[in-house]
Amino acid sequence: MIKSRCLAPAREEYQQPRDILLAHWLDYSATPLRIKSENCDLWRDVQNTLAERVLACLDPDTSPAVRDFVQLHLLSRGARHTTKNQQNYESRLNECIEGEAPLAGRELEWVEAKALDGLATPTELLYLRRAIGMGSVELARVTGNDEHLLERMHAAIAETFAEVGANEQCERNERIKFRAFNVDITDAKKAPEAVLVTRRTNVATCEIDTRIMLRESYVLPLANLSKDVRAEILSADRSHGTEAWAEMLANVDDLDTRISAVIDSDAAIPISTTFYAVSQTVRQEQQRRYEAERAAYNEEFCRKYPEIVEARRIASGSSASSAD
Incomplete structure (x- = not known):
């Protein structure tokens, strides 16, 4: 079970007006670890605004089907990452198992309060992840291809690397993953016009075993692909669903490579x-504790309920016999 800490004083002291939240959320700051109920409407407006920015930059010749596909994944990205960040936070160990905690006491409460609202810096998020035992944490993100925001984000990440002594001489291990078509993946009758892919790259290591990853979604x-690449994608069997196809x-x-x-x-x-950070040490410990709690x-x-267990055993045996 997670050992809770009272963050109410820090959160109340750090309470920020909505215009400050809006400015950060439209910038390159990481997704908040938790969206407060009173700010859900603001977060929704931010996602819509970011989607509109990207759609406005599309080539005028972009087909309606591709445009709809882009909009779908812009909006679903926001919802997916909001949920994922909250899950990462809720599954924290609430203790540091990777050496000495880089944050403690009032400073820890302050940084955690900032991270919950999506206002913490990449360096603060790295330290927070280690201090409270999060398996992974988002450090910064940009929606679309705003060159100014991307430059500022990369500069902030470079500054973080310098502050924490990150090692960028690591194996990059670039991975491409196909995720979806713009039509039902199993519907062979519909000709797809677009595909969603992600590229994940190791960009640095730091602390004990923390990896800093860059994830790009496109x-x-x-129609923009070469004939050979397009043929490879279209020839893959889609009848067994997305995972098998990918x-x-x-x-x-x-x-x-292509x-x-x-x-x-x-x-x-x-x-x-x-950009996000991952610790295998913490993830393994989270899994170990989960399995121990489940076994207990x-x-x-x-x-407490031996009769239910026995009934299940008998039912399971009957099902197996019927199958034979």
């Missing part, structure tokens, strides 16, 4: 660029 209009494409020789080249050209439509729960359930 929509690729198939796995099949991942095994095509050199396709990831897709990466497309991403670096003007043929791709940027959805988002995100199952043991307690069996002790």
